[in-house]
Amino acid sequence: MMTVSERNAVVFPPAPTTRFTRRGLFSWTTGAALCVALQLPLASRAIAQGQPVPASAFIKIERSGAITFVIPQVEMGQGIYTALAMVLAEELDADWSRVQIEHAPPNAALYGNPLLGEQITGGSSSVRAFFVPLRQAGALVRISLIEAAARQLKVSPAMLRTESSEVIHDASGRRIAYGDLISLVAAPSVEAAPPLKSPKDFRIIGKPLKRLDTPDKTNGAAKYGIDALPPGVKFATLALTPVLGGKVVRVDDRNAVALPGVRQVVVLEDVVAVVGDHMWAAKRGLEALNIEWDDGPNGGVSSALIWDKLRAASHRDGAVARDDGDAARALSDGDVLTREFEMPFLAHACMEPLNCTLDVRQDGTDVWVGTQIIGRARDIVAKVTALPVERVRIHQHLIGGGFGRRLDVDMIGTAARIARQVDGPVKIVWSREEDIRNDYYRPAYHDILSAKVADKRLVAWKHKVSGAAITARFAPGWFKDGLDSDGIDGAKDVAYEVPNVRVEFVREEPPAVMTGWWRGVGPNNNVFAIESFIDEVAHSVAVDPIEFRIAHLGKTPRLRAVLELVREKSDWSAPLPDDCGRGVAAQTAFGSFIATVVECAVNDFGEIALRRVTSCVDAGIVINPDTVIAQLQGGLIYGLTAGLYGEITLENGRVHQSNFNNYRILRINEVPRIDVHLIPSADPPGGIGETGTTASIAALRNAIYDASGVALHRMPVDRSLLAKGARS
Amino acid sequence: MFALTINGTAMQVDVPADMPVLWLLRDVLQMTGTKFGCGIAQCGACTVHLDGRPVRSCVLPVSSVGDRAITTIEAIAEQPTGRKVQAAWLDLEVIQCGYCQSGQIMATVALLNDNPHPTDEDINAALAGNICRCGTYVRIREAIKRASAGGA
Numbered sequence: 062m063m064t065v066s067e068r069n070a071v072v073f074p075p076a077p078t079t080r081f082t083r084r085g086l087f088s089w090t091t092g093a094a095l096c097v098a099l100q101l102p103l104a105s106r107a108i109a110q111g112q113p114v115p116a117s118a119f120i121k122i123e124r125s126g127a128i129t130f131v132i133p134q135v136e137m138g139q140g141i142y143t144a145l146a147m148v149l150a151e152e153l154d155a156d157w158s159r160v161q162i163e164h165a166p167p168n169a170a171l172y173g174n175p176l177l178g179e180q181i182t183g184g185s186s187s188v189r190a191f192f193v194p195l196r197q198a199g200a201l202v203r204i205s206l207i208e209a210a211a212r213q214l215k216v217s218p219a220m221l222r223t224e225s226s227e228v229i230h231d232a233s234g235r236r237i238a239y240g241d242l243i244s245l246v247a248a249p250s251v252e253a254a255p256p257l258k259s260p261k262d263f264r265i266i267g268k269p270l271k272r273l274d275t276p277d278k279t280n281g282a283a284k285y286g287i288d289a290l291p292p293g294v295k296f297a298t299l300a301l302t303p304v305l306g307g308k309v310v311r312v313d314d315r316n317a318v319a320l321p322g323v324r325q326v327v328v329l330e331d332v333v334a335v336v337g338d339h340m341w342a343a344k345r346g347l348e349a350l351n352i353e354w355d356d357g358p359n360g361g362v363s364s365a366l367i368w369d370k371l372r373a374a375s376h377r378d379g380a381v382a383r384d385d386g387d388a389a390r391a392l393s394d395g396d397v398l399t400r401e402f403e404m405p406f407l408a409h410a411c412m413e414p415l416n417c418t419l420d421v422r423q424d425g426t427d428v429w430v431g432t433q434i435i436g437r438a439r440d441i442v443a444k445v446t447a448l449p450v451e452r453v454r455i456h457q458h459l460i461g462g463g464f465g466r467r468l469d470v471d472m473i474g475t476a477a478r479i480a481r482q483v484d485g486p487v488k489i490v491w492s493r494e495e496d497i498r499n500d501y502y503r504p505a506y507h508d509i510l511s512a513k514v515a516d517k518r519l520v521a522w523k524h525k526v527s528g529a530a531i532t533a534r535f536a537p538g539w540f541k542d543g544l545d546s547d548g549i550d551g552a553k554d555v556a557y558e559v560p561n562v563r564v565e566f567v568r569e570e571p572p573a574v575m576t577g578w579w580r581g582v583g584p585n586n587n588v589f590a591i592e593s594f595i596d597e598v599a600h601s602v603a604v605d606p607i608e609f610r611i612a613h614l615g616k617t618p619r620l621r622a623v624l625e626l627v628r629e630k631s632d633w634s635a636p637l638p639d640d641c642g643r644g645v646a647a648q649t650a651f652g653s654f655i656a657t658v659v660e661c662a663v664n665d666f667g668e669i670a671l672r673r674v675t676s677c678v679d680a681g682i683v684i685n686p687d688t689v690i691a692q693l694q695g696g697l698i699y700g701l702t703a704g705l706y707g708e709i710t711l712e713n714g715r716v717h718q719s720n721f722n723n724y725r726i727l728r729i730n731e732v733p734r735i736d737v738h739l740i741p742s743a744d745p746p747g748g749i750g751e752t753g754t755t756a757s758i759a760a761l762r763n764a765i766y767d768a769s770g771v772a773l774h775r776m777p778v779d780r781s782l783l784a785k786g787a788r789s
Numbered sequence: 790m791f792a793l794t795i796n797g798t799a800m801q802v803d804v805p806a807d808m809p810v811l812w813l814l815r816d817v818l819q820m821t822g823t824k825f826g827c828g829i830a831q832c833g834a835c836t837v838h839l840d841g842r843p844v845r846s847c848v849l850p851v852s853s854v855g856d857r858a859i860t861t862i863e864a865i866a867e868q869p870t871g872r873k874v875q876a877a878w879l880d881l882e883v884i885q886c887g888y889c890q891s892g893q894i895m896a897t898v899a900l901l902n903d904n905p906h907p908t909d910e911d912i913n914a915a916l917a918g919n920i921c922r923c924g925t926y927v928r929i930r931e932a933i934k935r936a937s938a939g940g941a
Contacts, residue, residue, distance in 0.1 A: 138884075138885030138886030138887065138923045139885070140885070269882075271879065271882065272884070274887070275878075275879060275882065276879060278884045278887030279875040279878050279879060279884070279890065280822065280862060280863065280866060280875065281820070281821070281822015281823070281862035281863045281891055282822070283887055284821070285888060287824075287825065290819050290821065321805060322805070338816075339804075339816035340812045340816050340825070341804075341805065341807075341809065341816070342805075344828075345805075411886075412824070412826050412832070412834060412886065412888040412920065413824070413826075413886075413888045414826070459886070459887070460886060461824070461886050461887070461888030462888060462922050462923065463886075464922075490825070493827045493828055493829075687882055691882065691885060691928070692885075694924060694925075694927050695923045695924035695925060696924070697924070698924030698926065699922070699923075699924055702924075720827050720828075721826075721827050721829075721832050722829065722831050726920045726922060727924070727926075728918075728919075728920060728926075729912070729913060729916045729919070729921075729929060729930065730913035730914075730916075730917045732927060734927070735927050
């Protein structure tokens with residue numbers, strides 16, 4: 062079974078080891094029309110408990126030769142349907158042109174993410190978690206197909222090979238298609254861990270194959286949750302309490318119900334929804350309501366108050382995540398450099414606004430939604446509707462942007478509370494304004510870093526992270542002894558070699574906002590703080606920032622290698638115009654080794670123009686190199702958007718930002734050339750979906766310093782500090 | 790009642806005069822390829838063509854369409870430029886989550902019909918109204934150039 066040993070590779074405690082058994086693998090159904098399903102349970106829970114394994118788990122081969130892979134992880138743009146299908150197809154030796162995929166239903170025993178212990182698409186973990194198990198699945202089925210063919214041809218299995226969904230007997234030239242073998246297949250002679258291909262024999266893994274999900278995304282045919290249209294569906298939109306913890310006092314709906322197309326007004330404790338024949342009626346109806354709210358205890362909360370509380374908390378001693386040597390003593394005298402860094406609350410702003418369609422009946426509920434956490438989606442609907450979980454059916458959809466927002470199920474719970482008041486199916490769609498104002502925001506963080514350097518080498522390092530602990534809410538088992546395993550991810554395991562290191566975490570939960578997973582999660586904050594700080598340390602001793610980093614990476618050759626490559630590929634030493642600069646950032650987050658250089662210009666008014674981004678990546682074995690490059694390109698832009706524009710602020714308990722006019726997203730005219738270089742590697746795969754986002758913010762910040770001489774300590778960029786007259 | 794022509798089909802629709810075309814398409818006609826993103830013409834996800842010109846259907850009342858023909862993503866493959874753009878999008882594997890891409894493709898087809906060989910500045914001007922949260926902009930630009938070169 063896969064073990065992830067790379068620094069930083071496992072964010073969360075892994076689930077118990079999974080394994081296959083012959084009984085579990087081959088308890089299939091036979092003789093059913095044209096389709097015989099080979100069942101490949103991933104997790105052993107159901108089998109170990111002696112439960113029957115439900116129909117098909119990962120691989121279905123039909124007599125026609127069509128092959129369907131059931132993909133445990135959801136597609137939200139990261140290309141996982143294609144990548145995991147490639148992994149299965151590789152060891153199965155499947156005919157790639159006949160491969161199709163299905164979303165997996167909720168079933169943690171079969172489809173649980175082995176790294177995270179639950180059916181979760183997040184933490185850049187999908188390939189890391191499933192690379193070995195799905196190869197084993199493909200290999201076991203391939204062996205059983207060979208053995209079936211050997212019986213049929215009366216030859217030794219050793220005389221047979223497979224290619225493109227056929228078993229081939231070279232000696233006689235005979236070939237049997239997989240589809241013709243399905244009724245002859247029996248349990249393979251191999252017990253558990255089948256032999257896997259050597260990477261040099263890969264025919265599919267490592268090739269830039271075309272994605273399976275994209276053709277339908279060019280013609281309007283792809284279906285996202287928001288596109289669900291069950292027969293008879295009505296449409297609703299909602300107003301949530303503008304202050305978290307507030308309540309509805311009263312609602313005057315006289316004007317709303319008089320509007321054509323308005324069918325119903327649903328008033329709950331903290332939300333009001335209008336149901337209509339179409340979204341326009343619902344929206345007009347909502348605008349026509351007169352709602353009186355009680356703001357509750359958070360009506361006076363402002364950003365200033367939240368920052369005051371967080372900054373005060375950062376002076377407390379934190380829970381200790383790491384304590385090598387004696388950092389306190391080493392930092393108690395001599396020249397110590399200390400800097401504080403801050404990251405703001407951020408909204409996800411997925412292009413597909415939050416939505417959920419439900420048909421709540423007495424005998425069960427159907428739910429149409431795209432979710433990163435399908436088991437919890439089912440469970441919250443069961444809870445709200447007081448139905449057993451078996452009566453809740455989740456129709457999983459493509460996701461129009463997840464970025465961690467759809468790892469929470471608050472929106473599904475809210476929609477279910479509304480839908481149970483409505484007769485028949487109803488689609489509930491958040492307006493963009495409700496989506497942004499009721500996000501589970503990326504936490505605000507305050508980091509304090511101190512370092513001492515002697516002879517141009519770091520001798521002591523202290524890093525204290527202060528912020529919300531998402532794990533304490535989301536998965537209390539991941540929050541232990543005051544330490545948020547995510548909040549310190551990337552800080553505890555800082556790659557730079559220093560003899561005295563202390564890393565602490567202070568938990569401080571903000572009032573008036575919910576916090577949640579946001580692309581890049583904990584490493585986002587820590588890579589920003591560490592990579593900004595180490596740049597300042599390097600400058601303080603007049604050493605080139607790349608040189609300084611490399612000098613402290615003797616034990617991390619993969620990170621050193623990407624730094625050396627990015628130095629070359631970014632033309633690091635080439636002269637630039639006066640108003641331009643380059644900045645670097647290096648990271649090991651999610652088990653991938655990445656170095657990034659951002660080049661930008663800062664004009665006299667403090668405005669920033671991005672000129673070029675270069676990122677060099679060692680992500681271990683890569684399934685689909687084109688997808689990895691695309692994820693880097695997009696992730697870098699996601700991070701640059703945050704660095705240049707992203708901040709959620711509050712006043713009177715209310716979120717200021719509401720839509721793309723005041724929560725800005727980078728647009729095509731602002732995006733520069735982005736070059737991504739992959740270093741070939743035989744190491745186990747690293748995560749990739751979030752890495753670009755964590756890479757770009759510090760590199761941008763360091764480029765701004767190089768261009769303007771202004772060292773920024775909080776994001777997003779405050780242009781007033783960069784204007785010529787303001788520079789010190 | 791409004792008489793409209795959508796993707797070449799003439800139809801009568803009985804909807805409120807102020808209803809944006811977006812909701813007519815999605816909720817009444819059940820053509821869900823056109824996407825809702827912001828509702829205030831800031832993101833371009835809802836872009837359709839009115840007589841070939843790109844418009845944001847989330848702020849386009851049905852009553853203002855008049856006799857102009859509406860074209861949506863569902864019918865864009867009926868145009869040579871549409872097919873070329875779709876092919877370039879797939880050749881260069883532009884798409885990630887794909888939610889904004891109906892709008893990106895509609896904006897691009899309108900650009901190329903008007904200006905078969907756009908410069909970077911032309912592309913910026915025509916596409917800056919279309920947000921992609923996945924950040925596929927680098928490939929969108931390449932794909933526009935690919936589609937444009939293919940039509941040379």
